[in-house]
Amino acid sequence: MKKNKVTSAAEAMALIRDGDVVTTTGFVQSCIPEALHAALEKRYVETGAPRDLTLIMTAGAGDSKGLGTGRLHHEGLLSRVIAANFGRMPKVAQAAKENRIRGYNLPQGVISQLYRACAAGQPGLFSKVGLHTYVDPRHGGGKVNTLTDEEIVKVVDVDGEEWLFYKATKIDVAFIRGTSADPSGNISMEKEALTLDCLAQAMAAHNNGGIVIAQVERIVDDGFLLPKDVRIPGILVDCVVLADAEHHRMNYGVQHDPALAGQIRVPVTGIARMKLDARKIIARRAAFELPPNGVVNLGVGAPEGISSVANEEKVTPYITLTTEAGAVGGVLASGSSFGAATNADCVIDQNQMFDFYDGGGLDMTCLGMAECDQEGNVNTSSFGGKLNGCGGFINISQNARSVVFAGTFTAGGLEVEIENGELKILKEGRSRKFLKLVEQNTFSGPYAKQRSQPVIYVTERCVFQLTKEGLELIEVAPGVDIERDILPHMDFQPIINKPILMDRRIFLDEPMDLLSDLLNLKLCERVSYDSDRNILFLNLEGWQVRQKSDIDDLRRVLVEACEKAGKRVNSVVNHDGFRISEAFYDDYAEMIEYLMEHHYATTTRYTTNAFLRLKMQEALKKRGLAPHVFERKEDAHAFLERHDMFNAAMGEVEEDNEAAAAA
Known part of the structure; x- marks a missing residue:
């Protein structure tokens, strides 16, 4: 029995x-x-x-x-x-x-x-x-x-x-x-x-x-x-x-939802759009980091909004969103249903999902942040006298190929207004998030730097990037003043070189055409050719290499432009605000080597980012290429002029030698 x-x-x-x-x-x-x-x-x-x-x-x-x-x-x-x-x-x-x-x-x-x-x-x-x-x-x-x-x-x-x-x-x-x-x-x-x-x-x-x-x-x-x-x-x-x-109950807010249980599939076109506020601004900016055809994890809080933005921008079919709880694909749920997904591809056990994460399966994660310090350390586990806990934060943040931390610049009562594509701070939050030293270290900035892990920190008013020297301010929202709206509300001075404006589309309550950016559909608009001077100008300001396919797309666009010119060209590249993971420097240098061999007469580039100049020089020298990486645009163009003058002089000498030989 x-x-x-x-x-x-x-x-x-x-x-x-x-x-x-x-x-x-x-x-x-x-x-x-x-x-x-x-x-x-x-x-x-x-x-x-x-x-x-x-x-x-x-x-x-x-x-x-x-x-x-x-x-x-x-x-x-x-x-x-x-x-x-x-x-x-x-x-x-x-x-x-x-x-x-x-x-x-x-x-x-x-x-x-x-x-x-x-x-x-x-x-x-x-x-x-x-x-x-x-x-x-x-x-x-x-x-x-x-x-x-x-x-x-x-x-x-x-x-x-x-x-x-x-x-x-x-x-x-x-x-x-x-x-x-x-x-x-x-x-x-x-x-x-x-x-x-x-x-x-x-x-x-x-x-x-x-x-x-x-x-x-x-x-x-x-x-x-x-x-x-x-x-x-x-x-x-x-x-x-x-x-x-x-x-x-399925969860405290839902008795049962067959779409979350995977029993049915439902249309997702009717999902409500987020209102344009600080939370959506953060989600929109973070969404620009999404890797096409990549696997992504989104944390609770501000990062949850990325799923809604991705759906709104029709990007969802080109990325696979996951949760540490085991949901793969679909549209990630939020609120009381956080951790589940509508129209998921599958649901696996939580421990198996962490095997996947720990082994490097995540292309990108976006996680919240309660505190951040000048070394890039982040605290989400214990702050303000509250024991919150780390959740899956440590597994995910340490092992994702790229990390985006997302949250408001200050906390507790922050009020902002978005008008005519600009951000205004109406009321500052009571608590600072950017401190000299975090209360508890849930994410180690120095350890991330040691492993060359790309990390950025997105807020409604600015974006920081983790560099070898510390936290660098790389983007500022339209309407925001650095001296008025950023520095007085931080406990440390970030590195400031030449921050660029955050994309204005983020601050307009209309579709951003994000898909074109993620799939590099408008990359050709960054290339222009001056036939009189035979200069191919490439503007990579604010562009980033998320994955190797981005370099392949850039190579294709440049080859097409060079072939249209019909001869070898002189190239000038603007790298201000350009971002690339250390893992892709050699691939990028290989592209330049190919272009030098087949299409360029010479090439020069400029950026105010000292670290980027150093890494670019190292990658090019490794392939036996003269780096020609300058700090200022003027220096890059001056190099081209000297190069043209040298070539012209050499041409005259060659003509004289030929004339002498003939005589």
């Missing part, structure tokens, strides 16, 4: 003992086993047991007002928390801040992957994620207070490289969630927005001799579920709890 595993929530909670290690699923406001959290809270309030639990969780799972894991705040219920996010359980976070419980704030992806290590009986996880941040034991080891003394993160050397080793914590109880269950405990997830880590969590608890409690919304007969529809096999499940509709 098969055992019927369906039981009440109270009976399931009675199996939890004092001191147990409990893990629970959920992502922000989605896929939370609310009935299980409520039942555990009820048992503790009524009986005082179980006590001194350890809670392990990946993303925050709650509404920040007491639901989800926020229910577990009662004194004595928890003695230790290992989590990526504390912000969605503020009373638990406060207990940690006040040294009433021990706590660790570890990267979301690390916790997610540790479930697999626990399931496999491994002692822990090796990862580079967290190096040189507050998770690094040389900078705190992820401990959130002085009460927390055990080291669970170590720096280790493997073949001369630094790694972090994260110690696995064995799990006694796993709270998971699905849609349907049969009496044998087989679980399907047809109406869930995400699958998260439920399988790995169940396996980790089961293989440790613990118990697995699954919350579902319906019970079906044995044999009803098709084998490939079962996401957690019944061999791993001990208790199945049938939840009522209120405790089994």
Whole structure:
């Protein structure tokens, strides 16, 4: 006889003992086993047991007002928390801040992957994620207070490289969630927005001799579920709890949305446009960084707007948006549905998504920022006396090929006005974001520089770029004065060379034709030819190389222009505001080498960016090319004039020699 595993929530909670290690699923406001959290809270309030639990969780799972894991705040219920996010359980976070419980704030992806290590009986996880941040034991080891003394993160050397080793914590109880269950405990997830880590969590608890409690919304007969529809096999499940509709919402704001569950596909043309405010300005500017045919992750807050902008600009088909929760493709959801996607291509488990991210699969990410300092360090985890947690920020920011941090320039009451394509600051925010030193280091600027990772910082009024020398102001919004609207509201002086204007289209409430920029459809408009002087002028001001295909597009446009000229040309290139990742300098130099061999008589370029000049010179010299990279436009043109005079003089000498020989 098969055992019927369906039981009440109270009976399931009675199996939890004092001191147990409990893990629970959920992502922000989605896929939370609310009935299980409520039942555990009820048992503790009524009986005082179980006590001194350890809670392990990946993303925050709650509404920040007491639901989800926020229910577990009662004194004595928890003695230790290992989590990526504390912000969605503020009373638990406060207990940690006040040294009433021990706590660790570890990267979301690390916790997610540790479930697999626990399931496999491994002692822990090796990862580079967290190096040189507050998770690094040389900078705190992820401990959130002085009460927390055990080291669970170590720096280790493997073949001369630094790694972090994260110690696995064995799990006694796993709270998971699905849609349907049969009496044998087989679980399907047809109406869930995400699958998260439920399988790995169940396996980790089961293989440790613990118990697995699954919350579902319906019970079906044995044999009803098709084998490939079962996401957690019944061999791993001990208790199945049938939840009522209120405790089994898709998320706190949505009872059920079949489009988010992947049950249907819906038209997305009707998605409401964002109003033109500071948040949309930031999203619009960040959208210019999107890599065509690339894979992108968007964080919570200001970055969420990029998905809406991409849809509005009809860019969505040319990029693949993802969330760390496991959604791939489609239009990313926001608000209470954050983490899910409408019309997703697929949904994979959270730990597998972090494998993809950690391995370098992300072409770009856009993440929020609470604080930033002159070294380019960013804090999103602990600021203003609030323990928020890092979430997936560390995994994502350290491993994406390019990073955009996005947020308002100041916080707390900022008011702006956009009029006639210009930005006006009506009321400054109460809190500064650009500080001499961040309160906690969630992203290491020096480590990013060490690895030549491209990083920019986008606000509504200006854009900064991480350089070898520090944070450089590279763009300023129309209508914004640097001395009035930027410098007085920073705690440090950024590097200022020759910042350019942010694209005016960003500040007009009409389509930007972003697709043309991303696909380089108007790149030919940056090229002009003076036939009288035989000079090909290339204006790359504000243009950037996001990927190698951009260089291929530029080569094609230049070759076409040179062939139209019908002879070798002299080239002058404006590189002011031009951006290129270090990974592409050699490809760029190879293009110049090709043009010199086939189409150019000579070429010269100019930029006020000293670092760009240096890197360009190095790349060209490496290929045996004379760099001819100048600081000023005048110097570049003067070089061409000297070159023409030299060629003319050499031509006269050659003619004289030929005449003498003939005589």
